[in-house]
Amino acid sequence: MKLYNLKFKNSLFLAPMSGYTNWPMRIICREFGAELAYTEMISATGLVRNTSNTLKLLERPEKDRPLIAQIFASQPHDAALASRILEDEGFDGIDLNMGCPVKKVVVKGAGAALMKDLDRALSMTEAVISAVDLPVSVKMRAGWDSLSINAGILAELLVKAGIDTIILHPRTRSDMYRGKPRWKLVADIKQTTSVPVVASGDIKTKKDIEYLKKTGADACMIGRAAVGRPWIFKELSEGFYPTLKQRREVMLRHLDFLCSYLGTHKALLYMRKFVSSYVKGLPGAARFRQQACTIESLAELTLKIKAYLDEEAGFM
Ligand SMILES: Cc1cc2nc3c(=O)[nH]c(=O)nc-3n(C[C@H](O)[C@H](O)[C@H](O)COP(=O)(O)O)c2cc1C
Structure with missing residues (x-):
């Protein structure tokens, strides 16, 4: 139909x-x-x-x-x-x-x-x-x-x-x-x-x-x-389920798109609504969320997301 x-x-x-x-x-x-x-x-x-x-x-x-x-x-x-x-x-x-x-x-x-x-x-x-x-x-x-x-x-x-x-x-x-x-x-x-x-x-x-x-x-x-x-x-x-690397890429793309749409400052605040769901169920997610949601610089948040999803979440 x-x-x-x-x-x-x-x-x-x-x-x-x-x-x-x-x-x-x-x-x-x-x-x-x-x-x-x-x-x-x-x-x-x-x-x-x-x-x-x-x-x-x-x-x-x-x-x-x-x-x-x-x-x-x-x-x-x-x-x-x-x-x-x-x-x-x-x-x-x-x-x-x-x-x-x-x-x-x-x-x-x-x-x-x-x-x-x-x-x-x-x-x-x-x-x-x-x-x-x-x-x-x-x-x-x-x-x-x-x-x-x-x-x-x-x-x-x-x-x-x-x-x-x-x-x-x-x-x-x-x-x-x-x-x-x-x-x-x-x-x-x-x-x-x-x-x-x-x-x-x-x-x-x-x-x-x-x-x-x-x-x-x-x-x-x-x-x-x-x-x-x-x-x-x-x-x-x-039945698709993303790898940690794919989750990282999606999260970074989402952040990048938000920066284009809202400007960096607003995008960083807006992204906080999504951060905890993106890492839900992963080891150390609560600590990551707490830290990520206080970051006020794009470079820092990007590094944090990479560090968490490349290293911590997979090895904890
Ligand atoms: C934060 C939030 C904002 C919403 N905004 C709209 C909206 O702008 N227009 C609309 O028709 N429904 C809106 N809804 C309702 C959703 O489209 C949907 O019908 C509802 O959340 C139930 O579906 P879900 O359980 O998949 O979220 C909103 C729901 C939430 C939670």
Whole structure:
């Protein structure tokens, strides 16, 4: 089945994660088999107003494709205008965020708040579909809370409106990221809709993917498990596991890309979010992490990573 007019082999995608999945992480994950990626969520209002923080999220190298731009909005008009800008910017599709549980987003009526206001969710989707020629998807939660699980109802409305793909993170807004995702909802939605469904939420193992395939999911999206473990796509599809030397190379490439994107100072701070996951499970990882996360010079951090992964981790 085609999603966004594209065909996939392993059907493993990188999930959008604000504060993580900028182009450096996307490129690294693609190198290890992520077949599709999404931008971090982009504020439609910020884009329409040309704010610099928002425009920064659009930066990416040519090879960062296929790439779906994800927006969050509370007003259909803003969502439509932003989508047109993103189409002109050369993105391969638009995804509408109806899942973000963060307070500052939902109080404005965006993200998961749309799960409580299906009329607005529908008008927003219709506005975006008529504004662009690109395929449009919606990433939704199961519902607002356990008493209002309505992803199935919303999915049916949006399919009638003409969306290309549904992405389902089957937790409620109240769940935030706690508890088990209700993967069975993927099967329910597959039975009642004609468009592809991408599953998201706690996907980490081959077993998870096999289970989700049985529910009918057309693709799986990996988020947190890819932080500091970008090879997970190749691990799950081909049984690949990196050597220490390969881990070192990936970590250094990630750091190098972050420096190009953010400048050295910001890159060093940003890299701290990834350091512990990159070395998780290796001997001496805790000490390495502690030391690496206080380093303020690029040369020093590069040396530290090399020394740890070339010598210490392998010989301790
Ligand atoms: C730090 C963080 C940031 C996230 N940012 C976004 C976002 O910008 N857009 C979005 O649709 N989902 C976002 N998500 C949700 C993820 O895309 C994904 O649906 C969720 O984390 C469950 O999948 P996982 O267990 O594979 O991480 C975010 C999640 C986390 C943990």
